Amino acid sequence: MKYCKKCVQPDTRPGLQFDEERVCSACSAKEELSRVDWNQREKELREIAEWAKRKANGGFDCVVGVSGGKDSTFQALYAKERLGLNALLANCAPNGISDVGRDNLENLVQHGFDMVSIRPNPKIDRELCRRSFFKYGNFVKPSEYPLWASAYVVALKFGIPLVIQGENPALTLGVVGFLEPDDNALNIRNCMTLGGGNASDWVEEGMELKDLIFYQFPDKKELSKNVRAIYLGYYAKEWSNSNNTEFSVSRGLKGRPGHDPNLTGKTNPYFSIDVDMKVVNQMLKYYKFGFGATTDEVCFDIRDGRISRDEGIKLIEQYDGKCGVRYIQQFCEYIGISKEEFWRETDRWVNKKLFEKDSSTGKWRPKFKVGEDFDEE
Numbered sequence: 001m002k003y004c005k006k007c008v009q010p011d012t013r014p015g016l017q018f019d020e021e022r023v024c025s026a027c028s029a030k031e032e033l034s035r036v037d038w039n040q041r042e043k044e045l046r047e048i049a050e051w052a053k054r055k056a057n058g059g060f061d062c063v064v065g066v067s068g069g070k071d072s073t074f075q076a077l078y079a080k081e082r083l084g085l086n087a088l089l090a091n092c093a094p095n096g097i098s099d100v101g102r103d104n105l106e107n108l109v110q111h112g113f114d115m116v117s118i119r120p121n122p123k124i125d126r127e128l129c130r131r132s133f134f135k136y137g138n139f140v141k142p143s144e145y146p147l148w149a150s151a152y153v154v155a156l157k158f159g160i161p162l163v164i165q166g167e168n169p170a171l172t173l174g175v176v177g178f179l180e181p182d183d184n185a186l187n188i189r190n191c192m193t194l195g196g197g198n199a200s201d202w203v204e205e206g207m208e209l210k211d212l213i214f215y216q217f218p219d220k221k222e223l224s225k226n227v228r229a230i231y232l233g234y235y236a237k238e239w240s241n242s243n244n245t246e247f248s249v250s251r252g253l254k255g256r257p258g259h260d261p262n263l264t265g266k267t268n269p270y271f272s273i274d275v276d277m278k279v280v281n282q283m284l285k286y287y288k289f290g291f292g293a294t295t296d297e298v299c300f301d302i303r304d305g306r307i308s309r310d311e312g313i314k315l316i317e318q319y320d321g322k323c324g325v326r327y328i329q330q331f332c333e334y335i336g337i338s339k340e341e342f343w344r345e346t347d348r349w350v351n352k353k354l355f356e357k358d359s360s361t362g363k364w365r366p367k368f369k370v371g372e373d374f375d376e377e
Helices: 025-033 038-056 070-082 099-109 122-136 141-158 185-190 220-226 241-250 278-289 293-303 309-319 325-335 339-349
Strands: 062-066 087-092 114-118 162-165 228-231 355-357 364-366
Touching: 025 293, 038 162, 038 228, 062 070, 062 141, 070 087, 070 099, 070 162, 070 241, 087 099, 087 141, 114 141, 122 141, 122 325, 141 162, 141 185, 141 220, 141 228, 162 185, 185 220, 185 228, 241 293, 278 293, 278 325, 278 339, 293 309, 325 339
Parallel strands: 062 087, 062 162, 087 114, 162 228
Antiparallel strands: 355 364
16 A cells, blocks of 8 residues: 555555656646636636526526535535526435434525435335445445436436536546546546446346436436536635635534544544434445545645645544444444444455454554555565
8 A cells, every 4th residue: 555645645545546756646636726727717617607597598507416515515605606507406315314414405505596305215225225335345335326316317307508516536536547637527427436327236136227216327428418517626716625614614504513533533524424324434445445534634634735744644543434333333223234243244344455453352453554655465
């Protein structure tokens, strides 16, 4: 496992690339932003907005996919207030939404939006969540399908010409192995967790395609012909993890009550708070790849100049991969397994090249030291 020399991203992230100087593709993309003509980008964005207004002909100008969190709050209000667009919000309501997640979504709508909310069948969601945990060690994977597809489905159904998504993971996470670092959000279906966005991926015994309508991305040709989709983060100079948080808090966003990084593995109380069970999935990611949510947050802050690499390493060592017992219990109850079964299955997914079990505690501990290259052999 090798680390980026600028941030603390390891090369175990799928789709990440390093250059000859051992700088990750996310840091390289951030450096490129310093050379962007932002006035020209804003001009291009406004031209797209005016095109959408003409194309909409008095209807909704754009669709913004939202959860109510920090990024989607910034997206929606930027579209409405900065670009003057008549935006329709598209929300894919998750099963097990937290109270604060529900409050944040309502807060966003109360800023003056129409919203369409899609709610996939909770029995299907629960079964897919269970299957994906055992098959991939990633129980969030199936929920990503309707989450991302919803904005495109709504755009086609209502004849809306423009979809505005938030960040391009190729730019913010560096997953250039899956996505191009451009503005074309129609390509999000190529991202690793979506695997092409085909609902047929989840068809197994007891489940048919007709049960998975909201899990299917629209036809590529139909989308390309009728909808333009962009990443706002490509055009807006202000886009960043820290700015989106500060902006959205100023507009009413709430953080996780009683936030404790020792229980959530996250330093930012406003980071991914709509479904509490996601904390468990970040722990699983940590055991599989050697990094979790704290690494993601820290790398954003290093690139934004908010903290040093050394400060980031200390935060990662302290919090990455942490997960409170109550979140594990909640997940186990949700998919109907015991905690013993959960840990047996988790042990199967642990990367034994990166972790070893402490014989005295029975818990997994890293063989590696954060920020220092490690020979997995």
